[in-house]
Amino acid sequence: MDLEFTAEERAFRDEVRGFLKERLPCEIRDKVLAGREVGRDDYLEWQRRLYQRGWGGVSWPVQFGGTGWSAVQQFIFEEESALAGAPRLIPFGLKMVAPVLMAFGSPEQQQRFLPQIRSAEAWWCQGYSEPGAGSDLASLRTRAVREGDHYVVNGQKTWNTLGQFADWMFCLVRTDLQAKQQSGISFLLIDMKSPGVRVRPIALLDGSHEVNDVFFEDVRVPAENLVGEENRGWTYAKFLLGHERSNIAGIGASKRELARLKRVAAEERKDGRPLSDDPLFAARLARVEIDLLALEITNLRVLSAEGAARAPGPEASILKIKGTEIQQTLSELFVRAAGEYALPLRREAMEAGWQPEAGLEGAGPAYATTVMAAYLNQRKLTIFGGTNEIQKNIVAKMAGL
């Protein structure tokens, strides 16, 4: 047994570090490191730079223009990127629809859509959840009726993440009303500029706009945009959910936040001494660091077992549950650290370039201006991508129950 990366993997890590140092724009990095909002252009700019380096398809096989990296290499890349303050990869195209197209799409679909994802020319979004279909996704009701060489789509999707930026949506629709739930679903690619598509923002508790309702009213989708076979969409949807879970533990981002929290705790004062010397706070900090260390090793075990070929199995649920719990704990500790200055919720402070009132210190230290918005926002982590309760069902099943 050996916990260390191999010499090749270490050389690869150095290469990634060198690239990040050279090519990650500081204004984007500063936003990520300060916990401010990263915009559409920032995400796309970063993806373009990866593309220029030949790393546009981080998790893709070489035959589709990808890097062909092993699971361990992908892990190293994502961890180093997070530590350096790079934005997360936009997952909807790269990690969600792309693997489905590679496995089940027609050659035409592959040629048409995959290059644009790699080169940051197209932004994708997901059309899965509906008001009545969340954890029970298979009960979805958005309908697609075949009329000649088109499907006509009617219905509503919800919790659509960043659809306001999207050019395309991959969408689960019901094409057979008679069939049993799972077997009447198809996987359609919908141009977001199609007449009849309406995107309506959902206001969230932290004031952010990152999810939408999407309404379809007689939206005509060319039949060539059906992926695979009609009524086989559930198979593809499940396949996709397996791939969505790479980097699900968020180890790199949590390490970065832990390091930032330590810096904050060393600066903050309690009774005239550094907060990091406070026994209660120090114990909480140590606890989350230990949990993160354990999860990092668990994550490496999963990676090592699966190799590059296989999508993560039920073990991914363990990574999702523990990873999101750790991220939420870190956001809670930032709130504790900020004391009374966690109370203000200043939406404007989330925006890049925001400065406290000129000539005054404003209200509280700079880091504190984003802690509450982050805490509130991160409550989503245990809800989306399969609630942690659903994930625990999967773990229990894996254990033999």
Added chain:
Amino acid sequence: MNFDFSDEQQQLRQAVEQFLAKEYPFERLRALKSSNAGWDPQVWRGLAELGVTAINVPSSLGGLGYGPMETLVLMGACGPSLLLEPVLTSAVIATVLLREFEVSAPAAELLRAMAGGERIASVAHFEPGARFDGRQVDTRARRAGEGYRLDGRKSVVVHAGLADTLLVSARTRGDAHDPEGVSLFLVPRALPGVKLIEYANLDGQRAADLYLEEASVPEASRLGAEGGALPAIEAAFDQGLAALCAEAVGIMQSLINATVEYLRTRQQFGQPIGRFQVLQHRVADMVMHLEQARSMSYLAALRCTAADLGERRRALSAAKVVIGDAARFVGQQAVQLHGGMGMTDELKVSHCFKRLTAIEILFGDSDAHLERYAALVRGRQELPA
């Protein structure tokens, strides 16, 4: 032993609940949160007509002369409406503080006006970086001519912008941690040298950081003896803490009701999700947190005016530990059990969660009070028998 509320107390609760059901529906709250003012003076007048603003004012000054138990009933009834108006700030904390100085003419005059809801006051006491440690006061009041000159800074003063009068603590002698030497001043909000950096807290309540720069006040604006105000300020915030606990219990009860209703109606996998045992047990944990919190809110109300300072502070810290943890758990789990809907601004759940989060932080979080409790208990053991 008796845990019943008197007829009078029950009438108070009903009157407040009925008024708020009519005048403060959730849509009104949402609209007010995004408005410029951030509160509704008309609702305030309505509350005053009900006697809410008079509850803690002595009857000799036109008030009702009630105490912590009626305040508990009031706050429990107000809780679920998530009022943006300064009930806790002005009608409880500032009123209780002024009551300590009722023999002084300006305090008596202000109390009379506050009883009728005509004036609003907020106590500006806690300072940046003090983490609600009320014994840390570094704002200075220096003698200047016929009065004083105030310099310093106060952090996150809730409702400072809508109060006409600020009750500002400032040191007339000693260093920042000296329990002696803190004086209290009546400061008009619009006084030159008083600057507010205003913002909204996460619960939508408006607050401000207060900058005092050579703010001149007359001698008569000082309440009580020079340098002896800290015990009165602590008494006011102790009663405020008890009131805050009662508010939290009211919110948690309504949040659990809403969550249970959601679990009974939300269908997934062909059944109400409330049939899933894991969710039932989660609700059971929420209810247990609530009931433990309710018990401690009673203890807090009963002990917050205790003459024995050690007993008073132990009870209040114990209450804040239990209630802070309950507020966190119940708030977080209510969001979790509502799924994505719990994250939306459209549902009241997220608004309750945010107020509970604020309550957990206000006047010191669970860690701070756990530490204080441990120190108080240790101190008691070390006393000679």
